[in-house]
Each structure stands twice: as C-alpha cells, then as structure tokens.
Amino acid sequence: MSDMDEGRNGRSGSFGDTVAMDLASGHAVDLAELYALDAVTAQERDAIDLYIASAPEAERLAFLARVRQSREALARTFRVEEEPPADLFERIVAQLPAQIPGQEGQPGGGAPAPAARTGPVPQQGMTVEPGAQDELAQARKRREQRRGPSGTRRWLVGVAAAAAIALGGVGVGAYLADQADPVNQVARAADLREASVNVAGGGKATLMISASKDAAVVKMSGVPAPPAGKVYQMWLIPKDGSAPVSQGLMDEQALSRPAVVQGIHSAASLGITVEPAGGSKAPTQPTVAAAPLGA
C-alpha cells in the first residue's frame, strides 16, 4: 500500500543497491538506521565502520547521533520479555573466571573508554575481547582468594544469588549483596567439577565441587520434601574413617536452595540422611544419597 510513502520524503532515490554504492555517493549518514538495526551484513558493517572512522567530523558525529537515537528508540519500542531458565545465571557466573580480562587493573572502571581498542568507530562495547591480560587475571585470582569465605565455618550457608534470583521477589538486590559470595566463590572456581547422584526416594543431588575453594555447592532437584517431623541432614564422611561430621539440615524450604559445604578437603564423600527434626549428632539412618568428593 505504501511504496508511495517512500516518495513522501523525496529521498528514496538516494540509496543505491549496495552499501558500497551508498558510501561512495556520500550517503553514509543515511545508513545510520540500517546500521543501528543490524540490518547490514558483517562485511557491510565493517565497511561502514571503516568509512565513518575516517569521515569528516561533522559527518561522523551526525552518523553516530543517528545511530544512538535509533538504538534508543528500538530499545524503548521492542520489549519482549521472557524469563530465562532459573539456572542460567549460575551458568554465566561459572564461566566468568576463564573469561575475565581483569578489570581489576582499572579500579576507576566506570571511566568510559568507548573508542578503545577494537573498532575504528567510537561506539560502545561492540566487541568481546578475549581475556588477554594474564597479569591482571592473576591479580583477580589473588583477590578472589583473599575474599574467600571468612574464618567462621559457615556450614551449610543456604540461599545464594542464583536461588534468590530464581525465586525472584522484591528487594533481592540488597540481600544479594550480602549473600552472593559463598556460592559464587565455588561456581567461579577454575577447578569447578560437577557431580550428580540420585537420591533414594526420588530426585537427585547435584554437587559443584571446588578443591581450591575447599567447598562444594549442593543443589537438590526433584527431591521430595522430608516426611513430617523429619529433615534431611548432610554429612561429610572423613577420609580417615572417623565419624561423619554434620553439615547442617535441610527442611522442605531449604531443599529448593543451593547449600554450601565447606572444608571438604578432609572428606571422602558427602552423605545425606533423613533424621528427626532438629537433626542428629550422628547419622541414625542409612544414607539416601552419597557423593564422592574425590578431592
């Protein structure tokens, strides 16, 4: 119905068939909207970047302003929302160590460096730069180690960033600030291993194990609530054959949240039993799940 519309601005004739033609005929600025919309091929994008980088200042600024405005309009207009899988944040966090370039080296990190190292066009954050700065990565690692769990052995600190996010709710932000660390410390560990064991009665327990953090994160999935008056109790079974050491209790509510078990270096495995509410000093029941820690 509306090829007429193109005529309205009297500008439809300005475009050629290819981006190269548009650039050659002095219509680079008119490509700003196509560029902002990612409606050009990667090669065309590069050609535009290259052209704009060396274009006269007025032309470059006009182009960048139109790109910025278009992106702003697009972000406001197209708002599809969908809840990502509950464990996606954990998976992202687990990937951070290997990929961090080490912002540690720039403590004033908020400083804009948009034109920086990658493209000729001073646009924001378009390119992933794979971690290259070993020294900085080392610094981060040292800092992580310093930040590690404090002296108090917080057995079974439940609830972590990921779970809080999965459960959503209001005011989680402030809460996270305090609680995010224990699980993240493990999830971000370079030597992270995952293991999964079935739980008698249904469901399974998944362990994220890090020897370097001397800790494991235990997540139960599909595990039924303990019978009335009972709780799940977690134990570290020491390598030296001494008595199991209680790591804390999980009631029905705690089941849905990851739990951190620390001090795993001296343990051969992690066991879970069903005990009377309040827990037991030593396991009174056979384990419903046992996971080797292999540390």
Place this chain on the structure above:
Amino acid sequence: MTLLKAGPRQASRSPHRTAQDSPPGDLCLDLMETPNAPNSEGSAAVTDPPADLSQRLSVLLAGIARGDQAAFAEFYQLTSRRVFGMARRVLIDPELSEDTTQEVFLQVWQNAAKFDPQAGSPLSWLMTISHRRAVDKVRSSQSSTDREAKYGASTQDIDHDSVSDEVGSRLEAEAVVRCLGTLTETQQESVRLAYYGGLTYREVAERLNAAVPTIKSRIRDGLIRLKTCLGVS
C-alpha cells in the same frame, strides 16, 4: 500482514506464564521490572520509572566495571528477561537463546567499563549488544529461509502483553503504541523483519519482493519517524 495488533490490555500480569501461553513472540510493553517470581504476584509489580532505572543500571555497570559481583547479579536480575526475551524472539531455539544470553552477560561483565552514559542509556547499550549477538548467531546458524519461515510462524498473532499498573510504564507503553502507529504498515513490517527476523535489508527486500533501495528507505524513514515521535534526542 498485521504487524502490530494492540490487543486487549489485561489488568494484571498472568502469574504463571508458560511457554505455551506466552510464546516468544509476545510483544511486552512492560517496563523493566524485577523478574516475577511465581509466588510474588502483586508485590513484585513495583516498577522503576525509566529515569530511575537508567540511573540504577548505570550505577550497577560502574560496579561491574570494578568487578562487583553483587552489582552483576542485580544487573542480571533487572535485565535478563529483556535479553532472553529478545534472543528467543530472534533465535526461537531455546538453547541458542540461552547461549546468546550467556554471551551477552559475559560481555557485560567484561566490557562494563566501556559503557559511556554520554553515548546512550544502559538499556540501549545492553540491547544493542544483545541484538548484535542474536543476529550474528541466527545468521550463522540458520539460513535466511528458515528465519523467515520461523519469523512468520512466530508473529502471526502478536498481542501486547499485559501492561503494568504503574503509571509511568503505562504512559510509556501508550507512547510506544502511538508512535509505532506513525509508521506506515510497510515501514513497520520492514523494521520488524530486520529487528526480530535478523534479516539484512537485502533479505527484507527479497522477502517482500521489493527493490533494495526502497527497503533501505523504509527502514531509515520508519526509524526516523519512531524516534521523532518518541522524542528521542
């Protein structure tokens, strides 16, 4: 082809949206808000006005640039529905969408220091990264024919999703609907095919059986109308 159909607005968000009743094609005009927990209906409907949200996201990005994990977690919490929603819409495939979302947030973690508030809002910065990623991935993983077919299938019936009760978001949503209305249908169609279909202008032209310069003009003029109407400066 009806590209945008303003469906009846629902008074409240449906608490349990599933993949079936909420396909990735939902056009959701809600402002960003904290992810809704299934059991936090109602109480979670606190929505920041855009300016406050922008400010908050800027502060969080500054924190992320310093390696602050809590800031990263909150940033994710506030924005992941938008990133994943767009990825799903462009890529359709859930796994590819998860991969893309993952890559986007890794990029946020790595490049937060490069965010320049002078050069745009945090959300625009994030969605630019997200769209680029999604489009790159869709182009490398699917032929344009596939994309068009899927796009067609996913956009047959686009309703506006529930609109938040919060006055600011409602006004914003209304502004967006009104401003989209200032585009011609063919302009809307071309912009949408490019944005959600991940098509290049050339692919849009082929798909619509129109001349390439015509499609370029439609996209340019459509976006200019949109931003002018929205008062983006």
